[in-house]
Amino acid sequence: MTDPPFTIRIRSENNQDMDWMVKPDEVTFLQTLEVFSQIMPHASHTAFEYEDEDGDRITVRSDDDMRNMFYNYFSELSDEDRARGLFPPLIIFPKHPKTPQNRNIHGLKIRTGSQTEEKAETQHPVARPNGIERILSCGNITKESLHYAEILGLGNGGKVYRAIHKPTKQVLAVKEILLDITVEVQKQIISELEILYKCDSRMIISFYGAFFYENRVSICTEFMDGGSLDCYMPVHERALGQISLCVIEGMLYMWNLKILHRDIKPYNILVNTAGQVKLCDFGVSTQLEKSIASSFLGTNVYMAPERVQGHDYGKPAEVWSFGVTLFELATGKLPFLSMKYSADNSISLQPIQLMNLIINEPTLRLPEENFSLELIDFVQRCLQKVPDLRLSEQDLLSHPFMKKQDHIDQSIISEMVSQRKNKII
Numbered sequence: 077m078t079d080p081p082f083t084i085r086i087r088s089e090n091n092q093d094m095d096w097m098v099k100p101d102e103v104t105f106l107q108t109l110e111v112f113s114q115i116m117p118h119a120s121h122t123a124f125e126y127e128d129e130d131g132d133r134i135t136v137r138s139d140d141d142m143r144n145m146f147y148n149y150f151s152e153l154s155d156e157d158r159a160r161g162l163f164p165p166l167i168i169f170p171k172h173p174k175t176p177q178n179r180n181i182h183g184l185k186i187r188t189g190s191q192t193e194e195k196a197e198t199q200h201p202v203a204r205p206n207g208i209e210r211i212l213s214c215g216n217i218t219k220e221s222l223h224y225a226e227i228l229g230l231g232n233g234g235k236v237y238r239a240i241h242k243p244t245k246q247v248l249a250v251k252e253i254l255l256d257i258t259v260e261v262q263k264q265i266i267s268e269l270e271i272l273y274k275c276d277s278r279m280i281i282s283f284y285g286a287f288f289y290e291n292r293v294s295i296c297t298e299f300m301d302g303g304s305l306d307c308y309m310p311v312h313e314r315a316l317g318q319i320s321l322c323v324i325e326g327m328l329y330m331w332n333l334k335i336l337h338r339d340i341k342p343y344n345i346l347v348n349t350a351g352q353v354k355l356c357d358f359g360v361s362t363q364l365e366k367s368i369a370s371s372f373l374g375t376n377v378y379m380a381p382e383r384v385q386g387h388d389y390g391k392p393a394e395v396w397s398f399g400v401t402l403f404e405l406a407t408g409k410l411p412f413l414s415m416k417y418s419a420d421n422s423i424s425l426q427p428i429q430l431m432n433l434i435i436n437e438p439t440l441r442l443p444e445e446n447f448s449l450e451l452i453d454f455v456q457r458c459l460q461k462v463p464d465l466r467l468s469e470q471d472l473l474s475h476p477f478m479k480k481q482d483h484i485d486q487s488i489i490s491e492m493v494s495q496r497k498n499k500i501i
Contacts, residue, residue: 079150084108085165086115095165097334100146105139112170125169135171162260217241217285217296222250228303234292238299247299248284251357252292253364262288265364269295272358275333279326281346281356293364297356302347302493309342309408311492313447316406317481318488319345320454322353323401324472327394330358331469336390338365340397341378342405349493351486377410377423381435381461392463395472399458403440406447411440411459435461450477 079100086094094115112121125133126145129152136142149166157163223240230236234253241248257265265286272283282298305311305319323345330337337344337358344357380396383389403411410423412433418424425433439459442452454477460466467475 079146080161080163082149082163083165085167086111087167087169088116100150103142105136105142108136108142108168116170119170121170123171125171126166133169136168160260162264217287219287219289219294222248222296224250239296241296248296249299251295251297253295254292255364256291262293265293269364275329277326277329278352279322279354280329280358281354298354300346300348300352300354300356302349302489302496304343305345305347305405306342308347308492308496309405311405313406313451315488315492316402316451317477318485319353319405320402320478321481321484323355323398324478326355327398328469328472330355331391331394337394337397339376339378340394341376341401345401347489347493349490349497351488351490351493353489377430377434379434380463382463384431384434389463391469392466395458395466396460396463399439399455399466402451402455402458403442406442406451406455411455412437413440448477448480450475450480453477 081097081099084096084098084103086096088094094111096111108124109121112119112124123135123137125135128134128148134141134145136145145166153163221242223242225238225240228236228238228249234251237250237252239248239250240246266288269283269286272280275283281300284296284298286293286295288294308315311319323340327337327340335358337355339357340355344355346354346356378397378400380389380393383393400411403409409415414433414437416424423430439456442455444452454467454475457465457467457471457475472478
């Protein structure tokens with residue numbers, strides 16, 4: 077049986093941690109050294125260590141040594157932890173490099189809960205833009221430290237608020253999700269969400285932390301004053317090109333970190349008056365995703381056919397969701413002929429009907445009288461039922477539609493956001 081994915085926690089000499097989600101049957105020793113080089117680019121590592129059940133340090137210098145490490149890790153887990161899907165991080169220690177300088181590539185520190193580490197974080201604040209350093213360096217954000225100013229909208233199973241972090245006066249977006257889960261699962265959700273601390277991309281929303289209050293998890297992120305793209309449909313092709321550039325850059329960045337978004341749709345693409353476009357609501361927490369799924373049943377209309385059918389899925393499924401998103405942004409409708417809408421423009425299909433539609437019904441084509449042939453072809457190549465026929469990771473930016481974009485022009489998005497704000501006023 078294939079071992080499940082879990083977190084390797086890379087611990088440097090100065091006790092800075094970097095979490096890395098891996099699949100044991102896919103990761104290699106050389107890939108691990110490559111990750112070291114990204115975290116500590118001024119050092120040269122040729123091996124690393126881990127601790128066995130007796131606390132002795134074992135050196136890893138090959139793929140065979142890694143297999144033994146994984147075998148020891150899983151053999152030490154209890155049957156109860158395996159059944160509940162609880163996999164604590166495996167801590168590894170890069171061996172002293174030739175050059176002793178260490179640097180976390182993103183300048184971030186991850187709290188593991190010990191008082192010593194929290195004290196160290198307070199003494200050496202995390203570098204983060206927009207004056208948010210104190211939020212990350214002085215401990216967890218709490219409900220008491222936030223002032224909830226207004227409801228921004230409804231998310232997957234919860235509400236999204238604009239909130240003020242009272243100690244720093246920083247404006248945040250807080251997504252609050254109602255869940256009925258155990259304390260152990262809560263801890264794992266926080267551990268998995270910490271992956272977002274590593275994100276250092278202009279196309280990914282900044283993640284400031286998460287906390288539990290009663291039976292709710294609150295996820296605190298950067299606030300984008302333009303809101304989500306579902307409020308702007310239909311979107312002009314000129315803006316669609318800019319949005320596509322940004323979303324693809326964000327997807328490629330996360331794929332490089334071995335993370336799938338899992339929920340690409342207009343609601344999860346945010347914009348602001350500065351003209352920035354950012355992805356949000358990454359499904360990086362498998363426990364959180366499972367908890368939401370158990371409470372809010374139904375098929376996501378943006379899911380790829382292979383995912384709806386319960387098959388294995390990966391980057392091609394993201395490309396499908398991106399294609400559905402672009403079609404909807406361009407037309408205000410989803411790319412399915414028999415899609416039925418209620419009076420308020422919401423979908424009025426039963427889950428089984430929606431599944432059949434996604435799996436079996438041919439997708440619509442953007443009308444040639446309204447859009448360029450390059451955009452039409454780009455969307456169609458994203459919406460192929462067979463995953464291998466969709467645009468590949470390498471083809472996304474080389475497609476003629478993307479080559480037309482030339483460069484990111486934030487003024488185009490800024491103008492779109494400003495026009496909408498003026499209409500509301």
